[in-house]
Amino acid sequence: MNRADRSAQQVLEAEVLNLRAKLLEVAAGLDRIDRGAEPLADAGTMETFRGAIETLLRPGPNRAERIQLLFSRAYEDSWRENMEV
Missing domain, CATH: 1.20.5 (Single alpha-helices involved in coiled-coils or other helix-helix interfaces)
Structure with missing residues (x-):
């Protein structure tokens, strides 16, 4: 099938x-x-995980894409120069 x-x-x-x-x-x-x-030094990452879990609970398409975007940098046209590539 x-x-x-x-x-x-x-x-x-x-x-x-x-x-x-x-x-x-x-x-x-x-x-x-x-x-x-030891307690977390950077709670920001845990907030991102919470956001990802909340995304899983919301209905709708493209959950994987929405979660990937939570963990990704915003696209920059000058990324090659910034990353020295």
């Missing part, structure tokens, strides 16, 4: 174990951060 022809239920059934594993991995990482011996 062509992937484009699958129902949402079929996609969920095919993806459930992989998605579950990734969610558990994220949760475990956040737990390790919470158990850290």
